[in-house]
Amino acid sequence: MGIRMTYQEFKEAVIRYAVENQIADYELYYTESESVSVEIFKEEVKGYSTEDSMGICFRCVVNGKAGYASTENRTEEEAKSLVLRALDNADSIESEEKAFIHEQGDTYAVLEENNAAVPSGADLTDAALALQKELYQADSRVADGTQAYMAYSGEKYALCNSNGLDLEDRVACSMCYAMPLVSDGGEMYDGFTNKRGELKDFDLKAIAEEAVEDAVSTIGAESVPSGRYTVIFSNKAMATLLGTYASVFSAEEAQKGMSLLNGKEGEKIAADIITIVDDPLYPDSVIKRTFDGEGVAAYAKNVVENGTLATLLHNLKTAAKAGVKSTGNAGRLSYASVIGVSPYTFYIQPAEKEQSEASDNAVKKTPDGLFALAGEGIYVTELMGLHAGANPVTGDFSLASKGFLITDGKKGAPVKNFTVSGNFFDLLKEVEKVGDDLDFIRGKYGSPSIMVRNLAVAGKEA
Amino acid sequence: MLSKELVKEALMRALATGADYAEVFAEHSLNKNITIISDKTDKIADAVISGVGVRIFKGTRCVSGSASSLAPEALLNCASRVADALTGAAMVQDICLKERLFGDIHPVKIVPAGVSNREKIEYVREACLAAKDYSEEISQVRGSFVEVDHNILIATSEGLFAQDRQIRSRVAVSAIASRDGENQEGGENHGARKGLELFSEFDPKEIGSRASKQAVTMLHAGYIKAGTMPVAIESGFGGVIFHEACGHSLEASSVALGQSQFAGKLGTRIANEKVTAVDDGTIPNSWGSINIDDEGTPAQKNVLIENGILKSYMVDKLNGRRMGMESTGSSRRQSYSFEPTSRMTNTYIAAGQDEDKDIITSIEYGLYAKSMGGGSVNPVTGQFNFAVREGYIIRDGRICEPVRGASLIGKGSEILMNIDMVGKNVARAQGMCGSSSGSIPTDVGQPLIRVSSIVVGGR
Structure with a gap:
């Protein structure tokens, strides 16, 4: 399906085709993310997943109408098709509201450098297993079906346009989900807690106790009179x-x-x-x-x-x-x-x-x-x-x-x-x-x- | 999409560290979504989705990975990354991939991507104009056309090499009626595993005016008084009640982990004897239909409940290993970046023996839920809820004034027992179902049914 280009090469190809098609106002929006997640069931790793994703959206504004096309396929042919699809879509827009490509001149906040360590798959697995243990220890009624989940995700958002804007944001965080199942008197109750931040800051015992309390506190619940x-x-x-x-x-x-x-x-x-x-x-x-x-x-x-x-x-x-x-x-x-x-x-x-x-x-x-x-x-x-x-x-x-x-x-x-x-x-x-x-x-x-x-x-x- | 040699190399790489099963899923899809506001095209989203997902199993442990690319190096890297999560010696020494062809039971006549935007826009516009013309109280109309051309390739270490092309089209209109600073909404939609031949099957004017009729009816309705009462739920999208209250709890993803109210209940009575329920992925050209599921298993018709007795769950390969059961052709994923799991296809309550009119006349005071909104369920506790878009009070066996703001809540295992009348005319309707493996097209359906007692939320 053609040779895969780097984003930079693909971007240059798209711009070349935009210019060839006399498109003066355009924008490229690019996102990329890498994530790892671990899921624990009983005392074992049930699932381990890594995701490597990216996508590009080309938007052109022709006579005030915006046309979009997006892709995950970075090849020369696709760069051409992307521009033509966006152009065709812009031509089909009838709304009279004007769309714009933003000009330079804004003052942008500067994010602090994110120095947080990127957790390894093994770090996440250890933390998820430890959380699962805490869940079982939090209450004797915690039953199989209880799950702990840890994930890390790093994302990049970039935007460049025909007015010379060239921007980039990066965000990253770890996530933790505690999903205990509690069995009492033949009925099942579920609880849930989730936290986002740095892996090292997660207080696993407190998270487990909060999630189990969420489940246990609902035992014996009945309806209320209207x-x-x-x-x-x-x-x-x-x-x-x-x-x-x-x-x-x-x-x-x-x-x-x-x-x-x-x-x-x-x-x-x-x-x-x-x-x-x-x-x-x-x-x-x-x-x-x-x-x-x-x-x-x-x-x-x-x-x-x-x-x-x-x-x-x-x-x-x-x-x-x-x-x-x-x-x-x-x-x-x-x-x-x-x-x-x-x-x-x-x-x-x-x-x-x-x-x-x-x-x-x-x-x-x-x-x-x-x-x-x-x-x-x-x-x-x-x-x-x-x-x-x-x-x-x-x-x-x-x-x-x-x-x-x-x-x-x-x-x-x-x-x-x-x-x-x-x-x-x-x-x-x-x-x-x-x-x-x-x-x-x-x-x-x-x-x-x-x-x-x-x-x-x-x-x-x- | 990918050569057999490349896929084989990826599978071998994925198996290198001791997995007993490996799977490659590759996808190249075109999705287009045209939105019309009032009677003018407002936005068009036009996306190419392409990438690979690799999974390996070792016993009941699963490792998976995905990458947004169909390039050979991306697939091979993804396979290596997945293998890196296990440590051990290769158990599978060789794979012989054999291409398997499945007959297409959902033939498409007009491929949407081959037709200009113009034709699609004109159809939706006609529906929107009809909606707008329905009443002076209609203040806004939004129409949309969605097309999906989903090409998938599945290969496994068991030797399967299969491909499918899933084309779907859907048109929807939503109308807002306004009066004295109040809004009410109505909607109508049709979708199928079809191309643009869908347009010749439905009069766009009918779609538009139905949406507006509902909005205007609700604008003039009062709020329902809350309480517990019998409810007659109309055919078609009314089937969302079974989808939420029961369907999700019969998915192996809940059952295998002991997270379902129906785990361990095979062969026992879980519903009123009038209830027979089916999940059928083979209905020709239906919105939720498939030729093969996303693990390459052919679609099946699965009887879930027969005369009240639980007969089958919906099972995927991984959860099937935990449960000691074969796949039922129920494994689905939104795209390569989601891990597949057991999901519904076209799920409905089968026709019963009761006459529609007898169902209505049997109710002294209750609710007639003519049109349902969506809903949700917690499969662990079985607690479900769903919204009534268009409801009417039944008084002395007769359908009376419309009421707004009603929602139905309860526990799946209880409502199944309380479905005590089932009509004869099954109709199905289309929805998008969201769960752990993403958002997928599913049909819900049923004939008119009576639930003897349910909590109706209102004012």
Whole structure:
């Protein structure tokens, strides 16, 4: 299938064909990644996998219309085909919104040199086996079917264009997943914890105990009577909900009538205590980025500030349509995807710790303080089936949930098999209290625990 | 795609450190996705996916690797990298690769890649215009056409050398109805393991107006009051209930590790005697169909549950080793960069004996779920959930006003027992199923069924 070229050779060939076809405005986006993962079952390595992947996307802008083509096949013939496919696709675009190739002139953040050691396959295997041992030791009811998983992934993102931009970001991190299975009274219960960062920083015992506690704490859970409850969403549950509705903050969705936040900039869309931040350089994040999918500098901003919608997230196209500057949020789900809008590390700002401890007697420590404030209610720790049960276009959600009763201001018995229903836009306005326990899911979406009154819960007959 | 000699050398390299089985999977695919917003093409994604995946087994241990290239050195490096994870002497001394041809039971008439964008755009545009024209309340319409031309090669140390070409097309329309700052959404789609002959089978106007009808109906609906009640679930995409509540728990990837509520239950009653359920990868030109699975095993029709008795799991080679079972032709992967595992193809509840009208009239107060959204399940606990896109209240045996915001939740093993009426007319619908080996096309299906009691989430 032809001789494989280096990326540099392939890039030069693509540019040659672009020039030959009189394409003045173009861009090449390149990603490459190397990853290793180990999976443990019982006391043995069940799976060991290495992945070496790369892909290239060519985008041209002709008469304001963007044409895309991508490939993993770096040969001379493919370089030619890539340019012709993109040109043909640009010719088929009818949308009147103008697309752009970004100019030079932005100031880009400089990432600190990543000096973290790259773990070897043997290091990962040892750590995964040790984690599995900790899982079994954490509780006598931990059963076979329990799995520990360790992975390391290093990624490179590069973008160059016909305006002379030439950018590159590198990110790398280790990941660890603890997935215990607990057997009790003929029933099985599963738990889950995951961490990202440097392998040497993983506290395997603590991770194992947290994961096993997640499973054990649900033993004996029953449904709850249907009705209206005060609900406290745990930090991770709320982060899950925020991640599901992140697209409502996209100017692209808004301009296309898919988000009810269209035209709401400057308006109150949430309670005063809600501030939502989008930060590509969030200090604790393992995925820091300096530029977006079009090469625009990435920077931190408040999307919602004290309840007011400060800005939607923009790429160059949506910004031009709205007459504003891009917020540097051009997103590409993968190198092969068309450009959309996506957030970076995206989180609801937590309440300040000192303040909540000093000024409010009832609030001791999140989430205990919230339990005391709620008195009676439900503490929801997990939401399921979000791709089906939560709709970003309408804001409606009706989600299968797991958690605990809140009784006499304290965490009570575990509960499961019930749904919590509402509307995300209403919920943002009705948040009564925000905790101080910010945590993240998938290293991307974050929230503290939050409290909302009067949510509809469906479970057993009341 | 790759020569037999090269593949053999890669297999031998992969086996050099003591593996008892090796497999090369190579792929060259073309994927195109055209999006139309309102009535204008907005974006076109156009991707070539090409690379190799190598796996070796030693007993039940698996080592795998992948690389984004079909170049000989990339394949050989990948094979060496995989072998490096084991230490031992070679157990397999020679391989004789024999090309195996499988008849194509899913013939394609019009290869999408050979047709201009224009033709595809015009078809979707017609659907979008019909959606827009349906009502003044339709505020936005999004249409898409997806084509996949997936070429795969599978070779194993057992001597298999097989290739297949999987062509799929799918058209989808989503409509939004708006009123007083409220949005509701409706959708309709059709897909098949076919080329553009799909266009001649469905009237695009019908696809568009159905999507809009659903959106407008839901815009004028109130929220359902939560509770536990009987539910009649319509045929077609209603089959997602079986897919989630039961199908995933019958995949060997859960069963072999003891992570399924149905592990160890073969031959026992796990469902109401009215329930017979099938996973069939051989249905001609169906969206979830295959000629061979991604380990090279021919597609099969697997009866999973017969009159309530668990008859079979869906098994891949690696998990089959743990379970002492043969592959059922169920191993699937999104692409070379995913490790394959047991997955569904076209899964449905088979036709029963009940009349549709009897199912509705049997319900004094309950929900008629006319159109389902997606769902999910935890195979360990069997807890599942799914969303009702278009629902109606049933009162005194009659379908009454539409209701929005309903979701159904429960435990797989319980709902299977509660399916106590099964209609006669099976219909199937298309979905994309996401799991550990990636996102793959699957059909779900069933006739109209009654679930005697289930928790319905609402306001």
